[in-house]
Amino acid sequence: MSLGKIRMSKVCFILIIVAFFAISAVIFNQIYLTSTMVVDEEFHLPLGISYCKFNFFVWDPKVTTLPGLYLVSALFMGPLKLCTIYWMRFVSLVCSIFNIILFYKLFRKYEKNEWGNILSSITLALLPPLYFFSNFYYTDVVSMTMILSMIVANEKKHHYLAAIFGLFSVICRQTNVVWVGLIAARYILTELYSFTKLRQQEKGVPAKDLFTFFRRVIKRPLKVLENSNIQFWLDTLSYLATLGTFVLFIKINGSIVVGDKSAHEATIHIPQLFYFSIFCLVFAWPHFVGEVLNFITFTKRNKLLIFILIIICFLIVYANTLVHPYMLADNRHYIFYIWNRFYGKYALFKYTIIPVYIFAWYVIIKSLYSKHDISFLALYLLCTTAVLITQKLIEVRYFFIPYILFRLRIKTNTNSVFNIVLEFVTYLVVNSITLNLFFTKTIIWPEYEDPQRLIW
Incomplete structure (x- = not known):
């Protein structure tokens, strides 16, 4: 790419970020006017406000994560004395902007298609569940910022800095x-x-x-x-x-x-890997569609392997499908409806979807495999397994980081830009639907004075 085109792409990237922030700020304000507290914010917000006021000696025993989110709030909002619900949430929105830049830096490291990298960066920032939580005071967006910063520092061989960001990510x-x-x-x-x-x-x-x-x-x-x-x-x-x-x-x-x-509580819940594969398939579907014929060919050539995989998956689903009480009781999350209308309603559904799991993992592994470096794929599979199967509760937020690591490695050459456009449009549509549901659908819980809202 010529120097002039590179400069033009940089200017366009800056303008896109400004537009992203302007539109997101409007949505952010509307969400704030609609509801000033959703689900776990009732635990996070009081602590965040206290830390913002430099009162570090308070804690809520119902919070299960370390105070990284609150410390970040204190660092940026404390000196400005912006210690309100609005500004606590605003921390997440600002971090979502930083994430776009970090996505772009990583895509540039892995790929040379400048316009594809810009579009992919904006698209990933719009990943519907992640974008949704950029409007609330949850740990997810700040946590993602720390992880991405660690990876960028590592790729640039600034390993001391990468270790420091890694420590901050753990505190989040x-x-x-x-x-x-x-x-x-x-x-x-x-x-x-x-x-x-x-x-x-x-x-x-x-x-x-x-x-x-x-x-x-x-x-x-x-x-x-x-x-x-x-x-x-x-x-x-x-x-x-x-x-x-x-x-x-x-x-x-x-x-x-x-x-x-x-x-x-500590548990082993292997089907979490299957649910994660569906998450990848749903949100990166344009990159999966092109592999259908390849998978069919692979299946024909490896009938015994596929048969063995189906049997193994069947046994895992039969013996290890766990249902967390929260998932059945909390109708403020999409997982509640997905489970009760599909997995919980039809006894055979969890078995008939097994071939889809296998196809999804086929694409994930194929996308991450490189004959020149097997280390990333091997460690990715090991770490994703370690993170997910120890969780009993099915929660899409657990999938964010492994999904982003997978998506960053999908090739963005000229032929795949159309896939990114489809992905971008999909995210816009899903975000529009979920935001509309948040604004219009209310859920009455007797123990809360204000109506509850539907979230991821």
């Missing part, structure tokens, strides 16, 4: 430690591979060298490490310091959860 939400682990492990694996000198030109761990690499590290670790340098050890220690701090927190707290632990 404890499960983010898994994604810090992904970034740390991938850095260490990539560097160790370079020390083995198996293939000088590679910047990752090639699939064909994986077993040779591990065998060499296990059999002759000192031989591999003798090629390391002091910077590698300093960078590694910065990540380990963040991870070690979290381990110390677990030891002191006795659990990953702070506050009310009753709703977050």
